[in-house]
Amino acid sequence: MSDFLRSYLTVGLFGGLAVLMAVLILGLGKVLRPTRAQRQKYISYESGVDPVGDGWEQSNIRYYIFALLFVMFDIEIVFIFAWAIRLEAFGFFGLVEMAIFIFILLLGLLYAWRKRVLRWV
Amino acid sequence: MIAVLSSAPSAVGVLADLSYWQQTVIKAGVVAVVIPTAALILGYVFLLKMMSFVQSRLGPMEAGPHGTLQLLADGLKFLQKEDIFPEKSDRFVFAAAPVMVLVSTFLLYVALPVGPDAVVSDLDAGVFYVLAVSSLSVVGILMAGWASANKYALIGGLRAAGQLIAYELPLVLAVVGVIIQAGTLNLQGIVLAQANGEIFGWGAIGFPYIFTQFAGFLIFLIAIQAELTQPPFDMPVAESEIVGGYQVEYTGFRFLFFFMGEFGTAFVFAGIASVLFLGGWYVPGFDVDSNWLNLLGPIVMLVKIMAVSFLVFWFRFTYPRFREDQLQKLAWKVLIPVALANIVITGILKVAV
Numbered sequence: 001m002s003d004f005l006r007s008y009l010t011v012g013l014f015g016g017l018a019v020l021m022a023v024l025i026l027g028l029g030k031v032l033r034p035t036r037a038q039r040q041k042y043i044s045y046e047s048g049v050d051p052v053g054d055g056w057e058q059s060n061i062r063y064y065i066f067a068l069l070f071v072m073f074d075i076e077i078v079f080i081f082a083w084a085i086r087l088e089a090f091g092f093f094g095l096v097e098m099a100i101f102i103f104i105l106l107l108g109l110l111y112a113w114r115k116r117v118l119r120w121v
Numbered sequence: 122m123i124a125v126l127s128s129a130p131s132a133v134g135v136l137a138d139l140s141y142w143q144q145t146v147i148k149a150g151v152v153a154v155v156i157p158t159a160a161l162i163l164g165y166v167f168l169l170k171m172m173s174f175v176q177s178r179l180g181p182m183e184a185g186p187h188g189t190l191q192l193l194a195d196g197l198k199f200l201q202k203e204d205i206f207p208e209k210s211d212r213f214v215f216a217a218a219p220v221m222v223l224v225s226t227f228l229l230y231v232a233l234p235v236g237p238d239a240v241v242s243d244l245d246a247g248v249f250y251v252l253a254v255s256s257l258s259v260v261g262i263l264m265a266g267w268a269s270a271n272k273y274a275l276i277g278g279l280r281a282a283g284q285l286i287a288y289e290l291p292l293v294l295a296v297v298g299v300i301i302q303a304g305t306l307n308l309q310g311i312v313l314a315q316a317n318g319e320i321f322g323w324g325a326i327g328f329p330y331i332f333t334q335f336a337g338f339l340i341f342l343i344a345i346q347a348e349l350t351q352p353p354f355d356m357p358v359a360e361s362e363i364v365g366g367y368q369v370e371y372t373g374f375r376f377l378f379f380f381m382g383e384f385g386t387a388f389v390f391a392g393i394a395s396v397l398f399l400g401g402w403y404v405p406g407f408d409v410d411s412n413w414l415n416l417l418g419p420i421v422m423l424v425k426i427m428a429v430s431f432l433v434f435w436f437r438f439t440y441p442r443f444r445e446d447q448l449q450k451l452a453w454k455v456l457i458p459v460a461l462a463n464i465v466i467t468g469i470l471k472v473a474v
Contacts, residue, residue, distance in 0.1 A: 030204070
């Protein structure tokens with residue numbers, strides 16, 4: 001196995017380790033804890049009042065536009081990362097290219113700002 | 122004494138001669154011990170004691186000398202609590218959510234270097250990996266909020282997602298300045314670049330990037346504060362509004378996993394900040410691949426991590442909670458433009474100088 005794949009095998013193993021640790025601790029808890037079922041214990045908590053309606057109510061999450069902006073910016077950042085590593089090799093050319101790129105990005109942000117979608121309503 | 126000192130570095134050196142599987146087992150054991158310990162240290166030193174002193178009280182004093190064993194006692198208590206699944210909850214997702222948060226914390230520790238050889242896995246795209254994995258915990262939080270079938274929990278989960286959307290960008294953009302200067306994504310490479318650098322032609326202490334990336338460091342600190350959902354960015358768990366948000370239906374150790382995840386992640390994020398901005402494990406005056414650094418590096422890193430954590434918790438105890446609109450405003454109208462300007466200026470200086 002190549003070193004590259006092996007370094008990510010370690011990542012996978014550590015994910016498994018976390019699950020194992022959770023299972024071990026909860027298993028130990030299972031030995032120690034009591035189980036006395038009462039109907040009231042399993043009702044959703046709403047500050048002591050009997051719950052009204054369903055837990056999965058529809059609500060306005062309000063940040064739909066923010067989420068779209070986030071996706072846009074997040075993808076641009078992938079390009080910025082690739083450019084940042086190689087900036088020394090690209091030199092002045094790379095700098096101008098990225099200046100234009102970030103300018104367009106900022107223009108988009110300014111447009112959103114001017115259109116008042118960055119305002120929480 | 123001298124014999125102990127001279128044999129200790131070679132003990133770390135021996136690790137490199139073991140096979141992959143033997144190394145992995147040892148490292149897994151170390152990390153499995155370090156994460157709860159880190160959560161306990163940060164929890165005791167900062168959450169219990171420093172918070173008490175900030176608020177002019179003594180904090181826990183009974184369990185152990187000065188209350189040192191308080192968190193262990195709490196852990197034992199949580200272990201014995203009844204395990205309750207709300208009847209309307211989605212049981213599988215409800216059980217998986219805290220584990221997801223814990224997985225995210227474990228994966229973060231994989232990339233954190235504390236010495237020339239003392240790293241679990243020296244990933245080529247270290248910084249990128251850390252930023253990607255750190256957002257996994259928000260998936261866990263969203264799962265917890267949704268699966269609880271509780272209105273408070275749902276609101277908390279959605280608030281956490283909104284906060285991630287706003288503060289993931291400054292976090293990532295703040296790091297780009299460091300990457301431009303170091304020219305690599307590898308965390309060890311970034312430490313070496315700082316160790317070999319010079320400040321105005323004087324290289325005695327290396328070149329910690331905090332001197333040139335101070336704006337980046339501040340943005341990074343603010344963004345990790347938000348990622349950790351600590352006050353003043355604790356809208357998702359706001360106990361006075363939505364009684365703990367996504368944690369409201371969790372009992373016993375399932376609840377404590379969120380706590381362990383939060384403090385374990387605070388520890389490792391402080392470590393990442395020290396690696397990126399404060400020079401990492403490098404001690405001035407040593408050769409960068411000297412075996413001594415495998416021994417001194419973890420100690421230096423611990424000191425730096427405690428220093429950065431102190432800043433994080435200082436903000437936490439000092440400022441009141443942000444409102445959601447103020448939170449989004451700070452991210453989109455201040456942090457992101459400043460971070461973009463920082464990238465452009467760093468790029469210009471890198472090419473011109």
